[in-house]
Amino acid sequence: MTAPWLTVIGIGEDGLAGLSEVARSALKSAEFVIGGKRHLELLDPVPGEVVQWPVPFSDGLELIDQRRGRPTVALATGDPMCFGLGATLSRRFPVGEMTVLPAQSAFSLAASRLCWPLQDVETLSFHGRPLDGLRAHLYPGARLLCLTTDGETPRLAADILADEGYGASRMTVLEHLGGPRERIVSGIAESWHETVADLNLMAIEAVPVRDTPVRSRVPGLPDDAFRHDGKITKREIRAATLAKLAPHPGALLWDVGAGSGSVSIEWMRSSPRAMAIALEPHAERRGFALANAAALGAPGLDLRDASAPEGLEGLPRPDAVFFGGGLTAPGVVEAALEALKSGGRLVANAVTLESEAVLLKAYEKHGGELCRLSIQRASPVGGLTGWRPLMPVTQWSFVKP
Known part of the structure; x- marks a missing residue:
């Protein structure tokens, strides 16, 4: 294991007075020190070669990389491993090459x-x-x-x-x-x-005013929480779909034929750091999806003007794939299965006979589960109340070995 050469020092508003003896020693012996303007002012004067962190941010990472193996200090605010510089550096340099000395986090x-x-x-x-x-x-x-x-x-x-x-x-x-x-x-x-x-x-x-709706992070938001043109995975079907997609922290979803984005948005809401790449070729629906993502707290949705299977090329491998549309495109299911990680989940919903035929063939070839979901909602019938059925949905779900 390479000896640590990069020390990441967290600094509080008390500057030098708040640093430990270990941090002061690392700073004194460093050949190169890099930090933000505020960090450098808090520690002024700083020994060695001193550089204010440049713009763009990535240039600073390159400066550190160029001095690999030489005693280097990177200055950060508070705890560098809490939404801070240390997390970024740890993705670039092996743990054995770094020492992190945190201050109190904000x-x-x-x-x-x-x-x-x-x-x-x-x-x-x-x-x-x-x-x-x-x-x-x-x-x-x-x-x-x-x-x-x-x-x-x-x-x-x-x-x-x-x-x-x-x-x-x-x-x-x-x-x-x-x-x-x-x-x-x-x-x-x-x-x-x-x-x-x-x-x-x-x-x-957080204190709600009277009648403010509670928007749970458990999947199944009301349909009217989304802007859409009617092409939306309905609330009950959406909840059942996400249960089989099984979102978990940091997992990536491919949402093919995303429409208003309801499935990918609820995926992102339901679990910390969950990510989604949504493919939707229809411009108006992409507009709905972007507005919904912002309004429902998922502004990180990666929405693309693309169709599958072409739009799947070059994407990072997913932990789960959902098909809300596009099933009849030749080879699309096989392309998604090929990219899916081992242990990943694929869920596809169909409402047309043509799409159902695709799912039946996939079920016969790969196994998994095939089911039919039927929802009826009560609504007025004259002066009384009756049941009105929604279009039934055929659902195929599969876990890749």
Whole structure:
């Protein structure tokens, strides 16, 4: 194993005074030090060759790579392994070449100031990430600690809270935690007007107003939660479909014939870090899917103007594949099965006889499960109530050996 040459040092707002002796020693002996402008100012003066992290970010990684094997220090904020630089570097360099020396994370500091048990809190980062992701984490009584991009983020978050029916939520912004400029301000989302520093963490206690619907992260959102043109996997079928797709943290879904995006969006909502690549050739439906992804807290949906099987070429291998359409394209099922990881799940829904024929052949060749789902919903019949059936769905599900 290569000896560690890269030391990642987490810095708090107390700068040099907060560093351990080990961190100070690594900094003193480093031939090359790289960090953000704020980090370098907190430690000024810094010995050795010093470089402010360049733009684009990837150029900084290249500078570190060029000095491989030489004593190098990369400066980060707080705990580098918590939504930080350390996580990025660990994907590039072997663990045996790195030493990580964390400071207190902003989450730990905020939890201590608010007396919130950290295990009962959701910790999120919107630093450089779409703030619409906040929508997926709202429920009555939720406590959220959120890293932000800048001083504008809390105002934008307050608008989202009001839009989602959580305008009564209490917001607390904690600036420059752990340093001499630390400041804490609180207010109610619907009347938020505070001006805050760019370096801040936002805490939210979610309080819904009356009649605000609870949008569970268990699959099966109401159909009217989505914008669509009628071509949508209906609520009951969607819940049954996602149960067989079995989302889990970090898993990737291919959603073929995504339509309004209902399946891939619920996949992403249902499990932390779940990802989805959705293929939809119809422009209006892609517009619906993008709007739905933002409105329902899945702005990371990777939506593509493509059809299968051509659109599947070059994609990262999936943990699950869903066919909501496109089954009659020649070779599409076999292409998906070929790409699917071992242990991965494929679920395909059909409502036409032609698509059913494809599923029957797949079932006869590969096995798996073939079932038919039929849903009826009560609706007015004159002055009374009767059952109205939805189109039955034939479903084939398969787990790749």
